[in-house]
Amino acid sequence: MTEPTFSAQIGAAATLTEARLARALAAAPLAGERLRPERLLDAMRHGSLAGGKRLRPFLVIETAGLFAVAPDAAATAAAAIECVHCYSLIHDDLPAIDNDLLRRGRPTVHAAFDEATAILAGNALLTLAFDLLASPEAHPDAEVRIALVRTLARAAGVGGMVGGQMLDLAAEGRFAAGAPLALALSEIRDLQAMKTGALLAAGVEMGALLGRAEPEAHDALAAYGRAIGAAFQIADDILDLEGSAEAMGKAVGKDAGAGKATIVAALGRQAAGELLAALVDAAETALAPFGPRAAVLAEAARFVAARRN
Amino acid sequence: MTEPTFSAQIGAAATLTEARLARALAAAPLAGERLRPERLLDAMRHGSLAGGKRLRPFLVIETAGLFAVAPDAAATAAAAIECVHCYSLIHDDLPAIDNDLLRRGRPTVHAAFDEATAILAGNALLTLAFDLLASPEAHPDAEVRIALVRTLARAAGVGGMVGGQMLDLAAEGRFAAGAPLALALSEIRDLQAMKTGALLAAGVEMGALLGRAEPEAHDALAAYGRAIGAAFQIADDILDLEGSAEAMGKAVGKDAGAGKATIVAALGRQAAGELLAALVDAAETALAPFGPRAAVLAEAARFVAARRN
Numbered sequence: 001m002t003e004p005t006f007s008a009q010i011g012a013a014a015t016l017t018e019a020r021l022a023r024a025l026a027a028a029p030l031a032g033e034r035l036r037p038e039r040l041l042d043a044m045r046h047g048s049l050a051g052g053k054r055l056r057p058f059l060v061i062e063t064a065g066l067f068a069v070a071p072d073a074a075a076t077a078a079a080a081i082e083c084v085h086c087y088s089l090i091h092d093d094l095p096a097i098d099n100d101l102l103r104r105g106r107p108t109v110h111a112a113f114d115e116a117t118a119i120l121a122g123n124a125l126l127t128l129a130f131d132l133l134a135s136p137e138a139h140p141d142a143e144v145r146i147a148l149v150r151t152l153a154r155a156a157g158v159g160g161m162v163g164g165q166m167l168d169l170a171a172e173g174r175f176a177a178g179a180p181l182a183l184a185l186s187e188i189r190d191l192q193a194m195k196t197g198a199l200l201a202a203g204v205e206m207g208a209l210l211g212r213a214e215p216e217a218h219d220a221l222a223a224y225g226r227a228i229g230a231a232f233q234i235a236d237d238i239l240d241l242e243g244s245a246e247a248m249g250k251a252v253g254k255d256a257g258a259g260k261a262t263i264v265a266a267l268g269r270q271a272a273g274e275l276l277a278a279l280v281d282a283a284e285t286a287l288a289p290f291g292p293r294a295a296v297l298a299e300a301a302r303f304v305a306a307r308r309n
Numbered sequence: 310m311t312e313p314t315f316s317a318q319i320g321a322a323a324t325l326t327e328a329r330l331a332r333a334l335a336a337a338p339l340a341g342e343r344l345r346p347e348r349l350l351d352a353m354r355h356g357s358l359a360g361g362k363r364l365r366p367f368l369v370i371e372t373a374g375l376f377a378v379a380p381d382a383a384a385t386a387a388a389a390i391e392c393v394h395c396y397s398l399i400h401d402d403l404p405a406i407d408n409d410l411l412r413r414g415r416p417t418v419h420a421a422f423d424e425a426t427a428i429l430a431g432n433a434l435l436t437l438a439f440d441l442l443a444s445p446e447a448h449p450d451a452e453v454r455i456a457l458v459r460t461l462a463r464a465a466g467v468g469g470m471v472g473g474q475m476l477d478l479a480a481e482g483r484f485a486a487g488a489p490l491a492l493a494l495s496e497i498r499d500l501q502a503m504k505t506g507a508l509l510a511a512g513v514e515m516g517a518l519l520g521r522a523e524p525e526a527h528d529a530l531a532a533y534g535r536a537i538g539a540a541f542q543i544a545d546d547i548l549d550l551e552g553s554a555e556a557m558g559k560a561v562g563k564d565a566g567a568g569k570a571t572i573v574a575a576l577g578r579q580a581a582g583e584l585l586a587a588l589v590d591a592a593e594t595a596l597a598p599f600g601p602r603a604a605v606l607a608e609a610a611r612f613v614a615a616r617r618n
Contacts, residue, residue: 035476035492035496035499035500035503036472037467037471037472037473037475037476037479039475039479039484040467040471040472040475041467044467087432091428091429091432094428096423096424096425096428097425097428113484114405114484115405116405116406116478116483117475117478117484119400119403119405119406119428120400120471120474120475122432123396123400123431123432123435123471124466124467124471124472126432126435126436127435127462127465127466127467127471128462128466128467130439130458130461130462131459131462131463131466133458134455134456134458134459134462135459142451142452142454142455143451145451145455146443146451146454146455146458147443149439149442149443149455149458150440150443150444152439153436153437153439153440153443154440156436157433157436157437157440158346158349158350158353158433158436158437162346162349162429162432162433162436163345163346163349163433164346165429166346166348166349166426166429167344167346169425169426170346170348174425175348175422175423175426183344187344190344191344194344
């Protein structure tokens with residue numbers, strides 16, 4: 001039997017997650033049987049089924065797999081976290097926020113539809129995430145399902161992703177009230193942990209919850225999740241500096257122009273690269289207790305640090 | 310002992326819900342301890358603590374009270390549904406949707422802050438709703454908590470409120486693709502059931518869940534919830550036609566101008582008034598099995614139909 005690779009596993013996770021999402025959107029529960037908001041469903045599909053690496057679903061499925069949870073049994077939770085990620089991209093792209101017309105080489109939702117539809121499609125995807133987690137398909141035990149809801153809500157909300165997005169806008173000086181928010185390095189790290197890290201770490205924690213990890217294993221995996229989350233954002237900032245728009249499928253070089261609060265800007269390219277390497281080491285160290293079963297998660301950390309799109 | 314009245318009960322529910330919301334926003338769990346998104350929290354407070362009747366929280370608390378659940382024990386679920394209601398108002402008011410600058414006589418969130426902040430504050434309130442329901446404070450039993458999550462997500466999502474908002478925009482001809490969506494009366498009723506009715510009905514159902522209502526009682530209360538939800542929207546449309554901007558604290562007469570899909574427009578003022586009366590009767594009939602304990606809920610149905618702001 002061939003050893004699984006990161007590339008094969010994330011591909012399989014993507015296929016499974018997209019099938020689960022497509023099913024959720026096809027069977028979207030409607031209060032009025034005679035009236036389907038087709039344009040809304042189309043926009044939700046446009047924003048959630050048009051590619052993407054599906055890294056967060058992979059983290060859910062692969063982490064659950066450490067505890068012998070079958071990929072199918074983790075697919076509903078994986079679809080839920082991807083709903084949150086996709087909603088955040090739809091809203092980030094809006095004219096009032098990043099004003100992007102291109103995402104993964106295709107028109108963004110508000111460009112393909114319109115602004116009102118994009119706002120509502122994002123809201124509907126965020127809400128669908130919790131609908132999915134509440135379903136017995138997410139996990140047979142209600143205690144586990146409610147823990148999944150809590151973990152995802154914490155990671156996505158004011159203390160996580162949305163709070164981080166807001167602080168990021170403040171750091172850019174996007175609000176009339178005064179100068180750009182000046183941040184120390186430790187604060188930039190906090191901001192990034194909220195904006196990007198929290199949802200990636202939640203993927204790992206949701207996998208641990210599905211697997212009913214013991215506290216010690218849960219803590220080790222949470223440390224892995226925090227490390228991979230931080231590494232992802234630094235790699236993203238380096239890519240923004242050095243990547244090509246073609247490989248990325250979106251506009252690049254925007255961070256430097258906007259004076260964003262990035263680790264790369266605060267530390268310089270070289271020291272940021274060293275921090276990135278240290279975070280990959282930390283991720284791998286956190287996985288040590290799981291032995292070779294965690295080889296693919298370790299490979300994921302290296303991939304995240306080295307990715308070119 | 311004086312009999313409780315609707316006015317006293319909804320006032321008490323509002324006080325309790327606002328205190329619970331204020332506590333949730335003061336203690337918002339933050340990933341980075343050193344960095345609080347204060348502007349986001351301010352916008353969330355502006356959009357959720359600035360008045361409003363708190364009808365949905367009242368329905369949760371009063372329905373739970375039928376089963377001897379203390380108001381305090383229902384306050385977290387009540388705060389959660391109000392988060393969803395308030396987020397929907399913040400997003401509805403956005404320039405890309407209703408473009409309103411005034412709400413309850415005060416500037417809307419995007420007018421007081423800015424558009425990006427209003428989008429993110431809405432998202433954060435929606436997410437906070439599920440965070441609140443996942444807390445053991447919402448109910449000690451995880452089975453009940455997850456049922457609350459499912460009920461609220463269904464009512465708020467693509468098959469409920471957001472889907473109804475989208476259909477409402479389509480009926481107004483707000484999308485470039487073709488003419489306004491022409492709807493039959495039954496379809497307008499479906500649309501309204503999704504847009505407004507679903508969340509009001511969810512308030513009643515969440516109260517029934519907190520009270521662990523038996524299936525028969527649950528069904529009777531669900532029927533009451535659907536009736537009061539439908540009545541609310543018709544009364545709202547009549548108010549829009551006949552109310553004053555001063556009493557309403559927001560712009561009125563917009564529906565007629567925009568050619569909205571309302572029951573009043575479809576049936577005419579008189580027949581809509583008759584339907585409204587029939588819905589109040591249906592609501593009262595559904596409550597019959599609960600006897601005098603449900604007198605305040607019955608009064609709520611009459612109030613909703615007769616309200617002047």
